[in-house]
Amino acid sequence: DAGITQSPRHKVTETGTPVTLRCHQTENHRYMYWYRQDPGHGLRLIHYSYGVKDTDKGEVSDGYSVSRSKTEDFLLTLESATSSQTSVYFCAISGGPAELFFGSGTQLSVL
């Protein structure tokens, strides 16, 4: 998947616990994105990064935070997971305002 790895691939957690998802790229791309995908909603942008320590909110950022301390890593943190955050999470990378390359996704279940 174009040098992009998401971990873990599957995660089951309990309500109220913190969760961190990791996206790692080997392409040295500037832009990195976190999306969630839910039935009937397509992909919705959570947060994105346009460089190390440069991040911005997307359309569904409440309850999520991100960090990018290195070009290759973009972390998504759910400070206190809720059942509404059960979803499939996709990381994507891009060299510019052009095509995105997607990871394989992380299935997160919050019980």
Added chain:
Amino acid sequence: SQQGEEDPQALSIQEGENATMNCSYKTSINNLQWYRQNSGRGLVHLILIRSNEREKHSGRLRVTLDTSKKSSSLLITASRAADTASYFCATVGGNNNDMRFGAGTRLTVKP
């Protein structure tokens, strides 16, 4: 909210027929892209059309863009069973930093 809205939500055709999917969006864009997603996988980029372009071709794919109507269409000619997937349009807006997706069209091509 999502930028793009695909129509129809689901489409079922016979192998060999053409499939047309439409996308409408709300604000000005720099480019519009189409992606494909096979079940359980990440999205794969198909084609990009810039705001100053009206039509683009790639193999069996033809994309049109009408910025006055804020709409785009994706035509897949001579469809194959392997084209069965979900198709999403995505728009890149004025700040060039974030990409928003629609809810997708589920295409089923029957052999």
